[in-house]
Amino acid sequence: MTTRTVEQHAQHVAELLAPLHTRPGEEIPLGEALGRALAADVHSPVDLPLFRNSQMDGYAVDAASITTVPVMLPVRGVIAAGPAEPVTHLPGTAYRIMTGAPVPPGADAIVPVEDTVTSDGEVRIEKTRSAGEFVRERGSDVRAGTLLLAAGSLLAARHIAVLAAVGLQRVSVRPRPRVAVITTGAELVDAGSALRPGQIYDSNGIALASSARANGAEVVSIARSTDDPAEFRTLLAEAVLTADVVLTSGGVSMGDFEVVKETLSPLGAQFAHVAMQPGGPQGTAVVNGVPVLNFPGNPVSTLVSFEIFARPDIRRAAGLPPTEAVEGPLAAPLTSVRGKRQFLRARRTDTGVELVAGPGSHLVAAMAWADVLVDVPADVTALDAGQLVKVIPL
Amino acid sequence: MTTRTVEQHAQHVAELLAPLHTRPGEEIPLGEALGRALAADVHSPVDLPLFRNSQMDGYAVDAASITTVPVMLPVRGVIAAGPAEPVTHLPGTAYRIMTGAPVPPGADAIVPVEDTVTSDGEVRIEKTRSAGEFVRERGSDVRAGTLLLAAGSLLAARHIAVLAAVGLQRVSVRPRPRVAVITTGAELVDAGSALRPGQIYDSNGIALASSARANGAEVVSIARSTDDPAEFRTLLAEAVLTADVVLTSGGVSMGDFEVVKETLSPLGAQFAHVAMQPGGPQGTAVVNGVPVLNFPGNPVSTLVSFEIFARPDIRRAAGLPPTEAVEGPLAAPLTSVRGKRQFLRARRTDTGVELVAGPGSHLVAAMAWADVLVDVPADVTALDAGQLVKVIPL
Missing domain, CATH: 3.40.980.10 (MoaB/Mog-like domain)
Known part of the structure; x- marks a missing residue:
């Protein structure tokens, strides 16, 4: 032999x-992809946000109309989050708007509901806002075509969230x-x-x-x-x-x-x-x-x-990362057989790397109690307490 | 509110x-228990090894009969690993024995096959062996009744191995x-x-x-x-x-x-x-x-x-361990809103903890690119580059 x-x-x-x-990569439903590694780069097929939308529940206005406050503006309607025919803003007016709802073209700021008083078809605005405030611009998170996640990425919940947000149903994983x-x-x-x-x-x-x-x-x-x-x-x-x-x-x-x-x-x-x-x-x-x-x-x-x-x-x-060997100090001296690389079962403790029982290959309980293998090179026959040894996490 | x-x-x-x-704990088949946490202590129902057995392929002898070598011993038969009627050793004889096979009562050492020559119903033993050599005593790994794994143990392959070795088919897990x-x-x-x-x-x-x-x-x-x-x-x-x-x-x-x-x-x-x-x-x-x-x-x-x-x-x-917050130095200064505890998305890099994009709660791609949340206390409004911050791994 x-x-x-x-x-x-x-x-x-x-x-x-x-x-x-x-x-080759395997296409699987996104819902099954937790913990898997992407087989290929994923570029965003869309802008995120998909459209310009409100960051707050409040009123969509044009900032130029609220430079002096308080000011009363007529409320032309309500824009809820959800599917709806687009509407257009007229200067000097306001739309009641919900978080996530499309900001109508012409409006450029959202006044949070906390800074308003509504009465009889009008809203009283009590604080000025600059153009852009509380407006989430289309593509401000990510632009279509941008690298979203690189090949090899291990998919955690937050990765699955963004892949869902851009509308992907399936991903190619290792x-x-x-x-x-x-x-x-x-x-x-x-x-x-x-x-x-x-x-x-x-x-x-x-x-x-x-x-x-x-x-x-x-x-x-x-x-x-x-x-x-x-x-x-x-x-x-x-x-x-x-x-x-x-x-x-x-x-x-x-x-x-x-x-x-x-x-x-x-x-x-x-x-x-x-x-x-x-x-x-x-x-x-x-x-x-x-x-x-x-x-x-x-x-x-x-x-x-x-x-x-x-x-x-x-x-x-x-597609999982390698298990990296680390180093630790031996808690007690050990001897090893010349000419054979030894993988000794041990635990990492406060006092160092402690061997668990002996080298016998039938000691399956001792193996269970170990959390590392001490990797003793073939040419080493003795090591002192405190000497650094390579340990392989189990 | x-x-x-x-x-x-x-x-x-x-x-x-x-x-x-x-x-209460849930009883599941051992084959499904990987990664689960034990709901209760598991004590070994049996000794391991279950019986006294050979550590080597070789010959079962009594050490007293091979104090002078070389010595020829008659071979009374073969003991394979596997179910068999027990046999008894007679001093001055040998059984051919395989790894894991029961050592017959009376025999107290195994001579590895490498140190023997077989011929015509006899074996020539070329090296002496002490009593106990290459014999795995019953219970030398674990005794019946011993705590094998404590409640809360997260079951890895090596734990499942020992639970199988003591004959358990099911375990109670969280x-x-x-x-x-x-x-x-x-x-x-x-x-x-x-x-x-x-x-x-x-x-x-x-x-x-x-x-x-x-x-x-x-x-x-x-x-x-x-x-x-x-x-x-x-x-x-x-x-x-x-x-x-x-x-x-x-x-x-x-x-x-x-x-x-x-x-x-x-x-x-x-x-x-x-x-x-x-x-x-x-x-x-x-x-x-x-x-x-x-x-x-x-x-x-x-x-x-x-x-x-x-x-x-x-x-x-x-039954999983808590995710421990750690500390890291900020790569760049940051400001925070007084009165609100901020959880900012960031990455740990060689230069420190680097924020990923801004605080907007719609930035789902930025969340995917982060690997920690920086935990900024409510009373903190500014932090300098290099200051240690608490980070929560994602």
């Missing part, structure tokens, strides 16, 4: 997953990568089943599916295979029909019943020992043009494999 | 929304607050419709719904009313049948056609002028026991009202 560094295997996986990044998950192992049973000796509950299926979803993927299927190659082959053939990438767990190690390795090796899969802990045994294949990543089956190995090898490209494909 | 500070109105809204926080949205205004039409003079596209419905969803709510309905009180009353009556809280936009100001105010005032609603910009006119009501928050209709006022008054309690009800 070939040996690779983490960087070499990550590079190899990135090449396999490259087709995820060239899928497609979610479609992920299929297949776990393997004769020992795996569903939660809720009675356990026979030697059996355990399958956690990798739901864990990989949740990891994929949390990073922007759509999970198209979750399946489980025994160690029977025919069964695994059938599940894989189904998975590649709908998935952009298939993730498997288990069956890639040194045992007698390595169903993934046995099935995929004849199909040109690569199985490598990657110089890392956890997650050493890794495989990759391409089946019917679909990349297949074969992670080891220990629950922690599976989750760490996802974080290191799958997460970056799945996030990028979905 | 009464006048309130932002703090007073926020306190009033918090009292109205208090029932959101006492709803229920999503059910939000209904009703926008009002005769001027509003659906995106895609032809616009008549005076009409605009409704953006508040989708904006409030997206804001609610982004903060953990389930949106049960989005409706739109004209300025006809009968229509609004009907929509409201429908909304309170399924919602925990109803959000409305528009119809609360000083105009002639304030449908929300007209409809709800006789029902004991409170309408207040809150000393803030944008978002001054605010209303609240309780209809059939369901709290109703009445936001003003300008798109920016609506969004800011949600952020200031609805977001904190909706997030808390869903």
Whole structure:
């Protein structure tokens, strides 16, 4: 079996997953676009505001007619917000006008209702206003043709608001990568089943599916295979029909019943020992043009494999920003195995980065209690308390 | 109309929304629990590992039999991972064993396959091992009864993994607050419709719904009313049948056609002028026991009202952490209106907090371009470049 560094295997996986990044944008209803990334720039098809309108409830006037106050003006009518035949302002008169209603041509200021007294078809204006006051000019927010939101923008409520305001019903967003998950192992049973000796509950299926979803993927299927190659082959053939990438767990190690390795090796899969802990045994294949990543089956190995090898490209494909590694001081000294890059489970606390339990790849509860992976380079064998280490947020 | 500070109105809204926080937990399938908050502590129902098992593919031995190496041991059989009748180890013999398979009673160490040579029913062991090596003891990750995850934990993939590993099919999570949205205004039409003079596209419905969803709510309905009180009353009556809280936009100001105010005032609603910009006119009501928050209709006022008054309690009800305000230096001086707390749209840039366009509550594109609200206290009228201001992330 070939040996690779983490960087070499990550590079190899990135090449396999490259087709995820060239899928065309997907047109979806705006109401479903929250959290998605725009696939293309959006230019405004219209001016905003769409028309010159009132910022206040009050009276539309021409400022020249109210330079001396108080002044009485005849009220020619009411302009409500809503569809209506346009009217024209006559100097020396006023229209009662509501917020958002079109300001009639000829009027150039709004007197807020608080500064007026109405009586018998006339309004008494008590404060002067300059031309333009409380008038929202057409296009004063955005002009038709202006770049509204750039490709890649992650759509929050305020972005959806402006896309709706310019009248868009649908937007083109980065497609979610479609992920299929297949776990393997004769020992795996569903939660809720009675356990026979030697059996355990399958956690990798739901864990990989949740990891994929949390990073922007759509999970198209979750399946489980025994160690029977025919069964695994059938599940894989189904998975590649709908998935952009298939993730498997288990069956890639040194045992007698390595169903993934046995099935995929004849199909040109690569199985490598990657110089890392956890997650050493890794495989990759391409089946019917679909990349297949074969992670080891220990629950922690599976989750760490996802974080290191799958997460970056799945996030990028979905248009999500990368998860940036940060630095923190170790709360206590640690030792590491020479020649293997270690990803140790830890928590960030007030006293620094504290390891959670040991390095065992079966410690799935400890993994749950961690909030970072400490990334210890392969050539480091010991670190002191207080030394800065690279940590990968989970 | 009464006048309130932002703090007073926020306190009033918090009292109205208090029932959101006492709803019982909701039992959901684990596969749907990603991102949800646990409603109760979860203690492990089982030990993890469930049984003593092998960490390696190799040979199960008793360490006392391999103190001198190399040594040949007869191989009594193969223990695969998976359901099987338990076997017992005899000193001086070995079982071929796979990762995850039960270690037979009597055996206390695993010799990795790499350190062995097999021939004709015997295995040659080339390295000594201490008792316990590569054996995962039952309960060494977590013991039955141990607190696995505390109430309030936000479920990420690794949490779902451990919950699955201990055999849980369902978890009790904080229920999503059910939000209904009703926008009002005769001027509003659906995106895609032809616009008549005076009409605009409704953006508040989708904006409030997206804001609610982004903060953990389930949106049960989005409706739109004209300025006809009968229509609004009907929509409201429908909304309170399924919602925990109803959000409305528009119809609360000083105009002639304030449908929300007209409809709800006789029902004991409170309408207040809150000393803030944008978002001054605010209303609240309780209809059939369901709290109703009445936001003003300008798109920016609506969004800011949600952020200031609805977001904190909706997030808390869903079990999401509060959005913490942070501080940043102003990139340029600004002025503010005395007596009103201003929430100015701004971006955080390398040069500091930069305002995006002006304070107008119709500037919905500018709102989209912002990533924070600058929170300027009511008694502040001017701030210099470089002064630290409180900013609320959007």
